[in-house]
Amino acid sequence: MNEARSRLIEAARAVCGVLKLRDEFSAGGVGAAIRTARGNVYTGVCIDLGSGLGFCAEVAAIAEMVKNRETQIAAVVAVSGRRILPPCGRCRETMAQLDARNLDCRVIVGEDRDVSLRELLPRHWLDEDRHTEQQGGGDASKPRASP
Numbered sequence: 001m002n003e004a005r006s007r008l009i010e011a012a013r014a015v016c017g018v019l020k021l022r023d024e025f026s027a028g029g030v031g032a033a034i035r036t037a038r039g040n041v042y043t044g045v046c047i048d049l050g051s052g053l054g055f056c057a058e059v060a061a062i063a064e065m066v067k068n069r070e071t072q073i074a075a076v077v078a079v080s081g082r083r084i085l086p087p088c089g090r091c092r093e094t095m096a097q098l099d100a101r102n103l104d105c106r107v108i109v110g111e112d113r114d115v116s117l118r119e120l121l122p123r124h125w126l127d128e129d130r131h132t133e134q135q136g137g138g139d140a141s142k143p144r145a146s147p
Contacts, residue, residue, distance in 0.1 A: 008033045012079045015043045030080045032057035037072035058091040071099040077108035100126045
């Protein structure tokens, strides 16, 4: 296993552990770790509440990263116990919108496997806007027609 990947997985596992908040609410069932382009590691845990008020471990780690004035992710992983979990759609979109360069970050999806965020978000609208701007194809702030 890749040493850097292994260390990031272990950082996520280190913060993972269920904390009972109330009868039906908990935190920490999922832990996440992010390694930034600068090499810093930030971690977070999920908070599972009712009425959609909780948030994912990746978002908690992203908040720590942003608090430290960083936006570019090199690699990310989320774990629950021994399982490695791919980020949900909301987390994928958060990473992409935070910094379009994150489309090239590595998302750890297994002990020995990672993929780019771009692979999990093919034909992402931010990527297409950037491509259009690079080609001189118009103002990316203008709405595009639906396909």
